[in-house]
Amino acid sequence: MAELGKVAGRALAGAAGTALAGVTAAGLGYGLIQAEAKITRRIVGNPFDGAPDDDGVYGAAPGDPVRLLVLGDSTAAGMGADNRYQTIGAILASGLAAIMGRPVELTNEAVVGAESSDLNIQLSRALARIDHADVAVILVGANDVTHRIDRSVSVKHLQRTVRYLRTLDIPVVVGTCPDLGTVEPVPFPLNRLLRQWSRELAAAQTVTAVEAGARTVSIGDLLGPEFAASPSVMFSQDRFHPSAAGYARVASALLPTVAAEVNAWPEDAKSDTEPEPSRGEGIGALDDAAERAVFSPGTEVAPAELKGHRAGPRGPWAMLRRRGEHQVTDV
Template sequence: MATAGARKLATTAAYAGSIGAAGLTGVGLGAYGLLRIEAAVARRVVGQPFEGAPEDSGTYGHGPGPTVELLVIGDSTAKGMGADRPTQTVGAIVATAVAAIAGRPVHLTNVAAVGAISTDLGDQVTRALELVDHPQVALIMIGANDVTRSVQRATSTRHLAAAVAALRAVGCEVVVGTCPDLGVIEPVPQPLRFLTRKWSRDLAAAQTVAVIEHGGRTVSLGDLLGHEFEKTPAVMFSKDRFHPSAAGYARAASALIPSVLDALGRTSTDTGRAPDRRRGESIGPVSVAAMRAVRDPGTEVTPTAVGGQDSGHRGRWAMLLRRHREPLPTQVEPPAPDGIAAASGSGQSNRDGEVTEP
């Protein structure tokens, strides 16, 4: 997301299109004027934009065997704006981790662009496939600029779905870091911060459904950095107070690495395990999993099958895993709400944690 995005929040609030129309309906001229004033305040306090982002494309690590081809696609967070050195970007951190665990070199090709929105993904995928014949995995980070520029949610998800489908068609695994929660941006006051949080989460949920339907997997970034940003904004934010710092990118990368490893068939902490309902994990309709993932940053959603079927009467089956590590509760939680079937919970389950549709 570009720094200019924070400066466009006034326009976004006034002309939010389908993403924010429901939230703005009936707020009245007084509330509209308040949003414009708040956005003007945000423009004054957000720092100056960077001239560019570090160039992190290259080969990371050493070892025998063929090189792993990793693509990075998306906006300025995928590009690494706010990082001081190429090794501090999300792509570079993920590539370094994969190289260390796989014992093979990883060649990173980053075609992300500062200011990109979902409609730019098609061109980025075309360019990436021109540069790399047989990519094994692609990491996509997109969505923040779609919110700040009032791109219709249906348009955003359609272009993201097309990008995932194009990559899957050439045998490339896809991991998507969904739209971050713009409500954590410190200079944005309330209630504008509340509205941007709602728009961000709505888009993230829609992205998850679109990605799963086309064979990719998602990791909810949401407000993954929210608590750290609130406690130590000078550490987690870069100097523009809008993009993550090197520490912020490292935190985001830590949530993405297990999913990238699993996509490559490499062993991680969660490889091969069934969902654990004590952690709120489950198998159920993707629409329900998407909403739960939005509320729980660091959560991975992947397509799965139940009883040999990819879909049930409520749509595509998906598995929700909480990749981030937190202490388990002392008591087992009740069956998961919202109609999602928890492994070992409601519905019939097999030994792999899959549940059959009621």
């Protein structure tokens, strides 16, 4: 995620028109939001020099390591974590090692402040270091929102990265844009704008990534209720990036899907072909699944077939699944 202070400039340029119409009452306008962005910048600050270096092998079991690649922004990099074992990448690696009984080698090329346009260079750097990966995880979008990058441009970069990974036969899991409107220091009506932009980008990311062959997991306001109840626990000292507990919460939502992509999730073989309607799962139009996922954090959306067809009258089919969270244990 980026510094929220940048919202005052590039993030809010041109946003006071139609976006404001739906979230402001009479008398509220662009000047108020500019002032609120400046206040937020002072509150949030920038207390971190960077993120821990979490590259390495996790798990003590013997055997060839499973190779996990992480790309994205400061959330993927782990800004706010106290040490290398608290990042999302490290928690996913530890979780996979525990589930699979094999070591997991993590390569993390995520960069603090990255936008979707930076994914290509991150992937190039990663492939210069490793020959192949068994699964890739991408977490990106918050900086695209705060920098007001056009959604079509943002998702085009994401699509290009996912497609290239899939041509290399690397499964991909995309954690979609978090809901920036849930961050406590952001006041009304700026928080409403950020929520709207975040959800619109998350839905667009879902459609684009699934069309390109990835599975997505909605992050949304996953930390919202916990932040409201225990902000000092779930968020780091800047009150914007997750703490170790916050990263563990996000990783627990991602882990089932990441494990499923390497055929390691402990469910029977029918789990990917027969959704459970009682849990709100099902197969439907991709755009519908994307909209539903935005409002249900932790929801997985994946490519699907219906009666032998990958698309229907409204476009591609998608499976919406709620795998539930997995408690990560130390290995």
